[in-house]
Amino acid sequence: MNTLKLDLENYKELLQEYIKTEDEQALYQAEQFSKHSMQQNISPEEIINVHIQSLQEIYPDMPRYIQSSMNFLLETMISYGLAYQEYQTLREKQLELKSEISVAANMQKTLLSTVKPDLSEIDVGALSVPAKQMNGDYHHFVHDGKGSLGIAVADVIGKGVPAALCMSMIKYSMDSFSGMRTDPSVILGSLNRVVERNVDASMFITMFYGLYNSNEHTFTFSSAGHEPGYYYHKDRDEFEEIDVPGLVLGVSPEVTYKQYEKRVEKGDMIILLTDGVTECRQGDRFIDQEEILHVIKQYSHLPAQGIVDQVYKHFERLQDFQLRDDFTLIILRRNV
Amino acid sequence: MNLSIDVTNNEGVSNVVLTGEVDAFTAPKLKDTLLPLTKEKGQVVEVDFQDVNYMDSTGLGVFISALKSTKEHESEMRLVHMQDRVYRLFKITGLTEIINIESTVQGGM
Missing domain, CATH: 3.60.40.10 (PPM-type phosphatase domain)
Incomplete structure (x- = not known):
């Protein structure tokens, strides 16, 4: 949980910097952030949630319609999050199958030698x-x-x-x-x-x-x-x-x-x-x-x-x- | 390569015209089309090989199961207009002895 919190802080800073400078360097950091998040199995809607929280902190007077639109986006992303989770599970299963097949292949080698x-x-x-x-x-x-x-x-x-x-x-x-x-x-x-x-x-x-x-x-x-x-x-x-x-x-x-x-x-x-x-x-x-x-x-x-x-x-x-x-x-x- | 399968039914005779290659990818499709045709008593299934220039052993498997099915359901299967390369496969495996095959159109029959 600690690392996630750290990342939240990190995201806010990155976002703030980008809005201010529109510098490519910040964009590159954003890409790194998403890669890192994927490694930690963070779903797309969680990222949007982080985005909303950061916005609220940077712009406490954020207009209500932007807030609503963000919540709307969050809901829309939920299915993507589920699909991503499913993909993760399949990937694990595939690795399992792969190793089982290689065990079988080795067994076959011994049996048929x-x-x-x-x-x-x-x-x-x-x-x-x-x-x-x-x-x-x-x-x-x-x-x-x-x-x-x-x-x-x-x-x-x-x-x-x-x-x-x-x-x-x-x-x-x-x-x-x-x-x-x-x-x-x-x-x-x-x-x-x-x-x-x-x-x-x-x-x-x-x-x-x-x-x-x-x-x-x-x-x-x-x-x-x-x-x-x-x-x-x-x-x-x-x-x-x-x-x-x-x-x-x-x-x-x-x-x-x-x-x-x-x-x-x-x-x-x-x-x-x-x-x-x-x-x-x-x-x-x-x-x-x-x-x-x-x-x-x-x-x-x-x-x-x-x-x-x-x-x-x-x-x-x-x-x-x-x-x-x-x-x-x-x-x-x-x-x- | 793909395989297209055209079936026309005519008074107890099904004509199956194949165009393309019969291999591990296309064999399941062929099996799904061919097997039901052989399940009708008295039906004659004629498969035209004129435009098949490649078939692998998975394809042979389809014709072996079709042959077994004709025996079980008292139907008949014959393979016509077969090209040399494909015929060789049936010949090596001894299937020319038990499947009704008419090989290449020699001199345009």
């Missing part, structure tokens, strides 16, 4: 960057210790919190399959039933599941409507699209997924991604796949993680460092 496997037979690079706080992309490695490496890459349609919640469900389902058969077609079939039962009709998930057998160097995979990946043939120095049919998860409960197998030669690469990579836009122009492959090739002398990082940097620059969609890229390369 996956460890990039360290294998001597294959070199693995992986990167996933969310466009907003919560990531709607998901990738997961499952290493059985007997030379088999499972890789899942998924994209939930929709962004933000709902997509993230959906991802957590996928992660738990996948965990519950561990120890069971790891055929990609079986995994996608089971996940499809889980998603179909549990998510809203307009939500769906695309997923690519691959299994790398590092004893025989074969790659077995199935796709549920996921963005096609690429296969790089070292001997021919050529890319091939891994475009296999399969319906997205969560649309029809009866779907079965076909499984495909590829023999992987030394130096060959498997490139898996989400549509955040192919849907990159530069202004109105879309980045086409040739450009992505060109960038990958340009850095192919680097280790897999190096290539992945460079591709991300390239597209981040193209989009002025503003990702429109979550970005996930995984590269596997046979070493020996």
